[in-house]
Amino acid sequence: xxxxxxxxxxxxxxxxxxxxxxxxxxxxxxxxxxxxxxxxxxxxxxxxxxxxxxxxxxxxxxxxxxxxxxxxxxxxxxxxxxxxxxxxxxxxxxxxxxxxxxxxxxxxxxxxxxxxxxxxxxxxxxxxxxxxxxxxxxxxxxxxxxxxxxxxxxxxxxxxxxxxxxxxxxxxxxxxxxxxxxxxxxxxxxxx
Numbered sequence: 001x002x003x004x005x006x007x008x009x010x011x012x013x014x015x016x017x018x019x020x021x022x023x024x025x026x027x028x029x030x031x032x033x034x035x036x037x038x039x040x041x042x043x044x045x046x047x048x049x050x051x052x053x054x055x056x057x058x059x060x061x062x063x064x065x066x067x068x069x070x071x072x073x074x075x076x077x078x079x080x081x082x083x084x085x086x087x088x089x090x091x092x093x094x095x096x097x098x099x100x101x102x103x104x105x106x107x108x109x110x111x112x113x114x115x116x117x118x119x120x121x122x123x124x125x126x127x128x129x130x131x132x133x134x135x136x137x138x139x140x141x142x143x144x145x146x147x148x149x150x151x152x153x154x155x156x157x158x159x160x161x162x163x164x165x166x167x168x169x170x171x172x173x174x175x176x177x178x179x180x181x182x183x184x185x186x187x188x189x190x191x192x
């Protein structure tokens with residue numbers, strides 16, 4: 001019985017020194033790549049459709065500069081969506097932000113907040129809560145058009161519905177009227 005010819009590959013067995021050399025080389029590549037990052041992009045960005053009606057004088061407030069009224073415990077608040085436009089007719093844009101706690105599991109409820117800044121360009125701040133996270137809603141769509149905030153909310157018909165499985169969808173809108181945001185539900189809530 002003949003065995004097929006197999007080359008002697010004893011020289012290819014890795015010894016501990018080979019692994020140390022490989023790990024050192026890999027660490028060097030990772031360290032070098034973190035130092036040699038490309039420059040930040042400088043190309044002009046096209047505005048998203050929901051921000052086209054934002055006035056030219058003044059950038060919308062940045063939600064990253066705001067402390068939201070959320071109790072997140074050990075995790076951070078995360079801005080999930082945002083849209084901007086002049087909501088109160090003062091010529092300066094506001095930002096509407098959908099925010100939730102960055103939970104490691106599940107789908108945390110969203111809060112929807114209106115952010116503005118004073119005419120002097122001061123620090124951005126929350127001036128209105130359109131959806132409170134205690135209401136157990138998830139926002140799937142957000143837009144600002146013509147001074148109106150529009151959103152699609154997923155929710156629950158009863159407290160017995162598990163958080164994983166919202167069974168109600170609402171299309172809602174808010175508009176600034178007489179010093180407050182007034183909610184309107186253009187279509188009836190529908191069961192999913």
